[in-house]
Amino acid sequence: MNSQPSIKRAQFENVSLSFDTPKGILRVVDDVSYDIHDGDFIAVIGPSGCGKTTMMSMLAGFQKPTTGEVLFDGHPVKGPGPERGVIFQEYGVFPWLTVKENISFGLKLKANHVPVKEQNQICEHYLALMGLSDFANSYPKHLSGGMRQRLAIARAYAVKPQFLLMDEPFGALDAQTRANMQNLLLKVLASEGKTVMLITHSVEEAIYLASRIVVVTARPARIKEIIDVPFAYPRDESLQERPEFGELRSHIRELVMSEYRAQQAQMRPASFSE
Numbered sequence: 001m002n003s004q005p006s007i008k009r010a011q012f013e014n015v016s017l018s019f020d021t022p023k024g025i026l027r028v029v030d031d032v033s034y035d036i037h038d039g040d041f042i043a044v045i046g047p048s049g050c051g052k053t054t055m056m057s058m059l060a061g062f063q064k065p066t067t068g069e070v071l072f073d074g075h076p077v078k079g080p081g082p083e084r085g086v087i088f089q090e091y092g093v094f095p096w097l098t099v100k101e102n103i104s105f106g107l108k109l110k111a112n113h114v115p116v117k118e119q120n121q122i123c124e125h126y127l128a129l130m131g132l133s134d135f136a137n138s139y140p141k142h143l144s145g146g147m148r149q150r151l152a153i154a155r156a157y158a159v160k161p162q163f164l165l166m167d168e169p170f171g172a173l174d175a176q177t178r179a180n181m182q183n184l185l186l187k188v189l190a191s192e193g194k195t196v197m198l199i200t201h202s203v204e205e206a207i208y209l210a211s212r213i214v215v216v217t218a219r220p221a222r223i224k225e226i227i228d229v230p231f232a233y234p235r236d237e238s239l240q241e242r243p244e245f246g247e248l249r250s251h252i253r254e255l256v257m258s259e260y261r262a263q264q265a266q267m268r269p270a271s272f273s274e
């Protein structure tokens with residue numbers, strides 16, 4: 001994963017996006033440029049509401065830039081595609097399907113070419129891996145928030161997309177499950193060699209998982225700093241005890257905190273003075 005990959009899978013080229021809102025034009029992403037190479041693991045971190053999901057949704061094919069271009073494998077992104085698996089911030093599960101049907105859903109799509117025999121095996125595998133076997137025939141409304149999130153992860157992993165777009169996939173999980181899910185993701189990546197773009201609010205998670213961290217500013221999201229994470233894969237949790245991990249964490253925390261402060265200042269009423 002950290003062997004200096006060189007094939008460009010995704011490119012943000014001077015990308016800006018504004019929403020036309022009742023209160024006027026809201027600029028959310030501002031002149032963002034960076035490349036994601038094959039095998040990269042990019043973590044995007046920045047204050048709430050700054051434009052991270054919007055940025056990812058352009059690569060997923062759900063939003064179009066106002067100016068600039070988002071390319072995937074050298075072509076402008078025109079819509080969603082099976083090679084890009086998305087895990088949404090708000091659990092991407094279908095409420096009208098059971099847990100098992102949710103996992104099988106993508107496998108049954110013709111574009112994914114999974115033979116019928118294999119569909120069941122894959123489904124059982126991920127049910128067990130995510131601790132959901134006992135709930136195979138339950139509907140999402142009968143699951144806890146964390147279980148729904150694990151189901152969303154299982155759905156995305158099951159179809160083995162080459163490129164994973166993950167929007168705060170572990171946010172609703174307890175600390176231990178979150179650590180398990182992080183380690184599982186590292187394992188999946190080691191065996192399947194994927195490219196990942198992950199949005200997170202956790203600096204530790206970003207450093208532990210990513211090969212590169214894109215720190216973005218308060219809205220509108222601009223690139224504040226892109227940091228190469230200097231730790232080789234495979235990684236294990238002992239990494240988090242190393243002094244270099246702590247130093248990087250302090251540096252990134254400070255970057256993120258300064259953007260939170262900038263955001264707070266923006267939100268403060270003009271008449272307010274300290």
Ligand SMILES: Nc1ncnc2c1ncn2[C@@H]1O[C@H](COP(=O)(O)OP(=O)(O)OP(=O)(O)O)[C@@H](O)[C@H]1O
Pocket residue numbers: 019020021026028047048049050051052053054055089219
């Ligand atoms: N469809 C839309 N129309 C108008 N405004 C929108 C739309 N989608 C998002 N926004 C606004 O764009 C800004 C950025 O939203 P976005 O969801 O990208 O933030 P985010 O960085 O992912 O935040 P969080 O960390 O809280 O998930 C927010 O102010 C939001 O209100």
Ligand SMILES: [Mg+2]
Pocket residue numbers: 052053054089167
């Ligand atoms: Mg978001």
